[in-house]
Each structure stands twice: as C-alpha cells, then as structure tokens.
Amino acid sequence: MHFDLSPTIILDEKNSLLYGRMRVFLYIFSFLLALYLAFRILFPSLFFEFSFNNPRAKSNTITNPRDENLAPLEKGLLNEGKSLFFNTSLVGTYSTAIVSMTLDKKYPNSSFESLSVRKSYNAFLYPEGEAMGFRDGTLLKNKSDFYIVSDGKLRKFAGAKIIDALGFPVNSFLNVAGDELTYNSKGDAIGKNSGYPDDSLFLIQNNFYQLQDNKLKKFISDFAFSTHYESGQAIKKNADFLKEYEIDSDPIGFSEGSLLSYADSIYVVEGGKIFPIDNPLTFSGKGFDWNDVIQASADEIAFYEKEKLFTIASDHPSGTIFNTTEDHLNYLIIDGQKRLLPTENIFSSWVNTTPVPASKDSLDIKSNCQMKKSFLRSNIFKCSLPIVEMQQLIGSDYVFSLKPTKETRLDFINVEFKKDIGFKNFRFTAGEILNRIKNNYAR
Amino acid sequence: MLDKTKLAELLQKNAPILYKLSCDSLLILVFFFVLVLIAEGLLPGIISTRLGLYKIVVVICANLLLTISIKNLFLSEDQNLPSQKILWISLGIALLLIFNSLFSLPIYLNLFILALSGAIIFYIFQVFEEK
Numbered sequence: 065m066h067f068d069l070s071p072t073i074i075l076d077e078k079n080s081l082l083y084g085r086m087r088v089f090l091y092i093f094s095f096l097l098a099l100y101l102a103f104r105i106l107f108p109s110l111f112f113e114f115s116f117n118n119p120r121a122k123s124n125t126i127t128n129p130r131d132e133n134l135a136p137l138e139k140g141l142l143n144e145g146k147s148l149f150f151n152t153s154l155v156g157t158y159s160t161a162i163v164s165m166t167l168d169k170k171y172p173n174s175s176f177e178s179l180s181v182r183k184s185y186n187a188f189l190y191p192e193g194e195a196m197g198f199r200d201g202t203l204l205k206n207k208s209d210f211y212i213v214s215d216g217k218l219r220k221f222a223g224a225k226i227i228d229a230l231g232f233p234v235n236s237f238l239n240v241a242g243d244e245l246t247y248n249s250k251g252d253a254i255g256k257n258s259g260y261p262d263d264s265l266f267l268i269q270n271n272f273y274q275l276q277d278n279k280l281k282k283f284i285s286d287f288a289f290s291t292h293y294e295s296g297q298a299i300k301k302n303a304d305f306l307k308e309y310e311i312d313s314d315p316i317g318f319s320e321g322s323l324l325s326y327a328d329s330i331y332v333v334e335g336g337k338i339f340p341i342d343n344p345l346t347f348s349g350k351g352f353d354w355n356d357v358i359q360a361s362a363d364e365i366a367f368y369e370k371e372k373l374f375t376i377a378s379d380h381p382s383g384t385i386f387n388t389t390e391d392h393l394n395y396l397i398i399d400g401q402k403r404l405l406p407t408e409n410i411f412s413s414w415v416n417t418t419p420v421p422a423s424k425d426s427l428d429i430k431s432n433c434q435m436k437k438s439f440l441r442s443n444i445f446k447c448s449l450p451i452v453e454m455q456q457l458i459g460s461d462y463v464f465s466l467k468p469t470k471e472t473r474l475d476f477i478n479v480e481f482k483k484d485i486g487f488k489n490f491r492f493t494a495g496e497i498l499n500r501i502k503n504n505y506a507r
Numbered sequence: 508m509l510d511k512t513k514l515a516e517l518l519q520k521n522a523p524i525l526y527k528l529s530c531d532s533l534l535i536l537v538f539f540f541v542l543v544l545i546a547e548g549l550l551p552g553i554i555s556t557r558l559g560l561y562k563i564v565v566v567i568c569a570n571l572l573l574t575i576s577i578k579n580l581f582l583s584e585d586q587n588l589p590s591q592k593i594l595w596i597s598l599g600i601a602l603l604l605i606f607n608s609l610f611s612l613p614i615y616l617n618l619f620i621l622a623l624s625g626a627i628i629f630y631i632f633q634v635f636e637e638k
Contacts, residue, residue, distance in 0.1 A: 070530050073523045073582070083524045087531055094535045104557050500550050 103485065106493045110481040112152045116140030116474050126477055127151045127377045140168070140474035147467045151186055152479055153377040153460050155349040157492055159484035161449040163464065165435070168473035169443050176435040177467045179447045184426035184459035185351070187380035193401035197248030199413040201263040201274065203297055205237035206245060214261040217251030226254060231299040232264075244407050267298040268305055279312040284367050287358060291319035291416050317367050319416040321383025321397075323352060324360040331365075332374050334381035338365070339374035346376045349460045351420035376460055380420065385411070387419035389458065394419055423457040435466070452484075522581030529574040534596065536567045541603050548610045598628060 075083055114126035116139055129150040130136055142148055161181060167174050182189065197213070198204065204211040210221040212232075221227050227234060254261055266273045266280070272289040273280040283289040289298075318324065322333040330347060331338035341347050347354075380386075384397045385405065394405040396414055405411040431449045438444035451462075464479070483489045518525070540563050543554050554560070605624050609617045 070527050073527060075523055075527075079524055083527055086524065086528055090528060090531055090535070094532075094539075098539065101554075101558065105553060108557065497550060497553070 106490055107483040107485050108493070109483070110154055110156075110158070112479040112481075114150065114477045116476070125152070125377075126479065127153065129477065137474070142468050142472050142474060144468065144471045147465055148474075149463060149465050150477060151377070151464070152462045152481075153186075153375075154462070154481060155345055155376060155460055156496075157455045157483070157489065158481040159450070159452050159489075160482045161431075161451050161462065162480045162482065163433075163435075163447045163449065164438075164476075164478040164480075165445045165474055166476040166478075167443045167445065168475055171470075171472045172442065173470065174443075174445075174472040175469045176445065177469060178432045178434050179449065179464060179466045180430045180432045181449050181451065181454075181462050181464045182426060182430050183451065183454040183457045183462050185380060185386070185420070185422060186461040186463060187384060187397045188386050188395070188402065188422045188426065188459065189461075189463055190397065190400060190402040192395075193398075193403045195247055195406045196396050196398070196403040196410060196414070198244075198410055199292075201265055201293060201297070202413045203232060203237045204240050204245065206240055206242055210237055211245065212254070212261055212263065213248055214251060214263045216248065218245055218248040219251040219261050220253045222253050222255045226256065226258075229256070230260060230264075231301070233296055233299065236294065236297045238409060238413075240409050241407075244409055247406060247410060265293055265298040266301050266305065267295070268301045269303055272298055274316060275309065276312065278309065280306065280309045281312040282315045284315050284317050285361070285364055287360070288316065288318045288364065291322050291358070292316075315367070317364075318358070318360075319383060321381050321385075321417055323357045323417060324365065325357045326360045326362070326365045330357055331360075331368075331370075332381050333368070334383070336368065337371045338368040339371045339378070339381075342373045342375050346374065349376050350380065351422075351458065353418040356417040383416060385415060385417075385419040386422040388424040389421050390424045393424075395422075421458050423459065426454075426457045426459055429454060429457060451481075519581050522577055526574065526577045526582060529570060529577060533567070533570045533574055536563070536570055537600055539563070540567060541600055541607070544604065544607050548607050598625070601628065 112125040114124045114129055115121060116129075116137065118124070119136070127150070128136075129148065131142070131146045131148065137148065163179055197216070197218075200213050200216060202213045204213070204218075208224075210224065210227055210232075211218050212221070213219075221232075224234075252258075260275050262275055262277065264275045266275070272283040272286065272295075274283070275281075283292075286295075289295070317336065318333045320334055324331045324333060324338065329340045331340050380397055382398050386395045386397070386402070387393070388395070394411045394415075395402045396405055397403075405414060431451055431454065433447040433449045435445040435447045438446055483493075543560065543563065546553050547555060547560070602621055602625055606617060606621050609620055612620075
C-alpha cells in the first residue's frame with residue numbers, strides 16, 4: 065500500500081526515486097529529532113544563574129552569593145583571601161555540575177584555587193552552637209529535687225511544699241538524670257515568696273496562658289498550645305487569677321517550624337509569620353512529613369502575617385529538628401545556628417514536628433575541581449564537578465565555595481546540572497513521570 | 508550566484524517533489540504537535556519547559572505557507588486537487604485536538620462531544636460537497 069498525501073501529482077520514474085529517497089531521509093531526520101527531544105525530556109539538565117550586575121533580578125536562580133562572613137558581595141567584588149559561597153536548590157539525581165563564571169574584563173589576571181561543592185540542607189550546614197538545654201517552661205525532677213526552666217535557666221523549687229502551694233501538677237514533672245540538668249545554666253531558687261516564675265503555664269477558663277515578664281500571654285488556641293507543651297503541665301486557675309497579672313496584648317501562636325494547612329495551602333510558621341509552601345515537591349524535597357500538618361482555622365491563620373513563598377531554595381525555619389541518619393543525633397535549628405539536643409528528654413521538650421532526616425556525611429563529603437580559563441574567552445572560567453557520589457546524601461541544597469588567589473570581580477555565575485544517560489536515570493525520570501500522571505488522574 | 512530565471516526554472520522543475528515533501532513534513536509537524544499537546548495535557552510543563560510550543564506553531568505556519576506557495580506558484584490547477592487522504596487525516600487530527608482539550612471532563616462526556624463535533628464537521632463537508 066502506497067501512502068501518498070498528494071496522489072494527483074504524478075512523478076516520472078527518476079523523480080519518483082529521488083522523492084522516495086528524500087522522503088526516507090525526512091522521516092529518519094524527524095525520528096532522530098524526536099529521539100533527541102525524548103532524551104532532553106528523560107535526561108533533563110537544570111540551569112541556574114546569577115548576575116552581579118542585576119542582583120535583585122527574578123531570573124537569578126542561584127541563591128545567596130556571599131563571603132565567609134555571610135555578607136553579600138558588593139557588585140561581585142571578591143577580595144584576595146576571601147571565599148565565595150553560593151547555593152543552588154533542586155530535587156532529583158544528577159551526575160555532573162558544570163560551573164561557569166564570567167569575570168569583569170578589568171581583572172585579566174584572575175585565578176582561583178579549587179572549586180568545591182557539598183550537598184545537604186543549607187540549614188544543616190549552619191555553624192554548630194553549644195548543645196541545647198530544655199525548653200522554657202519544662203518541669204523537671206531529679207531524685208527529690210524539682211525544677212522549672214525559666215528564661216533559659218534552671219530554677220529549683222525550694223521544696224515540694226512550694227510546688228503544692230503554687231499548684232504545679234506534680235505528675236507533669238519529667239524525671240531526668242543529673243547530667244541532663246547541666247545543659248541549662250542555673251537560676252535563682254524559687255522560695256515561698258518568689259511568686260510564679262516566668263514561663264509558668266496556666267489553664268484559665270479553657271484558655272492556656274504563659275507568664276512572661278510578669279504578664280500573662282494567651283495562646284491563640286488549644287492546638288497552638290499543644291505544639292509547645294503537654295496540657296497536663298498547665299496549672300488550673302479560675303477567672304480571678306486573670307486580675308493578678310496584666311494580660312499581654314500579644315498572644316502566642318503555634319510553635320516555630322509548625323506546618324499549618326488552610327484552604328488549599330500549607331504554611332510554615334516562623335517568627336510570628338507564615339510562609340506558604342509553593343508546591344508539594346518543595347514540601348517533600350525539604351523532608352517535611354505530611355502527618356505533621358495541622359488543620360488550622362480561619363482565626364488561627366488570621367493571627368499571622370502572610371509572607372513570601374517558601375520555595376525549595378528557602379532555608380528550613382527556626383524550630384526545625386534534623387536527625388542524622390548515621391548516628392541518629394538530633395539538632396535544633398535556632399537563631400542561625402545548629403545546636404545538638406544531647407539527650408532524649410531534651411529532644412522531647414523541643415520536638416514539635418517529625419525530625420527532618422539529614423546526612424552527617426554531607427558535612428565532610430565534597431567534590432572538587434580546578435577552575436580553568438575558557439579557550440575562547442579569557443574572562444570565562446569553567447569547571448566540571450562530578451556529583452554522582454553525593455546523590456545518596458539527603459538534601460536539596462548544593463553549597464559551592466571558591467577562593468580566588470587575587471582580587472577579582474564577578475559578572476555572572478552559571479551552573480548546569482546534567483544527568484548521565486543511563487538506565488538508572490531513565491528509570492528515575494520515568495518513575496517521576498508515571499507518578500505525576502497518576503496524581504493528575506487521581507484529582 | 509544563480510540568476511532569477513534559472514532559479515525559477517529549477518523550482519518549476521522540482522516543484523512537484525518539493526510540494527510532496529512539504530506535505531509530508533507538514534503531516535509530521537502536525538502529528539508531532541498533537542502528541543505534544545496530549546503530553547502537555549497529561550503532564551503540564553513536560554515539553555513546554557524545554558521547548559516553547561510557539562516555536563512548533565511558527566514552524567508549522569512556515570511549512571503551511573511554503574506548501575501553499577509552491578502549490579499556487581508552480582503547480583497547475585488539476586494538480587491542486589486536495590487529497591481525500593489529507594481530509595481524513597485532518598479530521599482525525601482535529602478530533603484528537605478536541606479530545607485533548609476536553610481531557611479534564613468525564614470520559615463519556617468527552618466522547619459524546621467528540622462524536623457530536625465529528626458529525627457536525629461531516630455534515631458541513633456534505634453541504635460544501637453539494638454546492
């Protein structure tokens with residue numbers, strides 16, 4: 065059967081042969097083009113860039129280029145001896161990262177020490193601070209001694225009678241070992257006439273309150289309270305107690321790092337604000353657990369100021385706990401530091417959401433390459449980093465670092481993440497595609 | 508450099524082959540575009556993030572223009588008759604496009620609208636045939 069779209073046009077034998085050959089060539093060319101496109105889809109590259117001439121441009125997908133003091137580079141100027149750090153955030157497995165830097169032509173003799181990259185979560189790479197003690201408001205017991213953590217300090221109750229007099233629920237005191245108490249600094253003892261210490265918790269007319277700076281701060285809801293403390297820790301009081309202290313106009317919301325859902329969005333809580341998560345890929349890419357999402361009411365959401373989108377490039381919020389897969393240690397992210405939660409009890413006093421798994425090896429495993437001048441243009445330096453070995457590390461952030469040997473000025477940075485053509489990558493991409501199709505059908 | 512007369516002669520001589528090839532390439536492009544639209548319907552962004560769909564549209568329009576130009580400039584009237592095969596292929600592609608655009612509807616409704624569209628196109632064609 066002869067498939068001809070224009071049968072009224074009849075060719076002689078010679079032209080028919082020529083047409084037949086050209087047609088075959090056309091179909092082969094089309095097939096190869098389709099195959100090339102299929103490879104681009106199944107083994108996609110991801111591109112990132114940053115322009116120091118336009119640092120606020122939306123097209124800048126490389127985040128936070130900075131020196132070792134975390135200061136942004138002023139117009140791309142990198143002084144001698146200063147290191148450059150920058151991040152890219154992505155989900156997926158890649159084989160190679162090709163970094164290209166365009167330098168200002170006024171610095172013709174620029175050169176660099178090696179470029180290195182680490183893969184993890186950026187928050188997990190924060191500087192490590194001192195080990196963390198118990199959370200404020202925690203009630204502790206060691207042998208026959210009773211304590212409350214107030215303003216970060218461990219305050220001992222002068223005796224069991226004081227506890228009864230003040231109304232602290234005895235069963236809520238957590239039994240801890242003596243060495244666990246060393247992680248909080250010691251505060252003043254609580255005697256007969258001391259009154260309630262800061263961070264004491266109260267339940268008054270079905271509302272929870274916390275004493276701070278001699279004022280009662282109300283929790284916006286029971287759910288919000290439960291993200292901080294157990295309900296049994298609160299001292300039950302009647303309405304008259306509200307007259308004894310000034311009520312703070314600033315209530316307490318959900319614990320830092322809480323995940324709230326309202327309407328079709330999920331929000332991350334940090335610093336009295338909520339950040340909507342841009343898509344489910346970011347949610348799972350950041351290691352969050354769907355079981356930790358709290359269904360919030362309109363009133364609870366209205367308490368917060370809505371901020372910009374929380375994307376894959378955003379750092380984990382304060383209050384996040386990382387759990388290392390190698391040795392199962394827990395680290396709390398707080399105030400730009402990563403702090404070890406040294407014991408199970410201390411961890412329990414802080415935990416609010418499921419700890420995010422992290423790789424401890426990510427702190428040490430690096431890939432390096434030497435930046436070399438491009439053959440065609442002397443102000444472009446390129447380097448190819450093998451990152452296959454890092455793919456088993458948990459995290460969505462690649463943190464690059466580079467040190468110039470002389471002062472230089474950068475105009476652009478480009479990073480291309482490439483996948484090697486292979487069965488493993490093909491299977492991964494095909495699996496992702498099938499999952500997306502399933503999700504679309506399930507809607 | 509070829510002068511204009513020789514170029515015109517060359518084109519006239521090879522116009523039938525060029526016309527046939529441009530029809531073939533048009534079919535390939537339209538078929539490819541339909542597959543891309545179906546893929547985009549199933550997985551939004553799977554193609555469009557890597558290849559702008561407008562580029563395919565521009566190439567199709569350019570090919571169509573080329574086909575029509577060759578037909579009108581170099582081919583005689585009796586060679587200009589449209590092929591029945593092209594008609595059926597075009598109808599098939601049109602129905603696929605309609606099906607794809609109604610993808611989010613329940614399947615039975617989609618098929619009903621498709622059948623209805625096919626019947627309308629058929630009757631319009633019948634009317635023009637009679638005229």
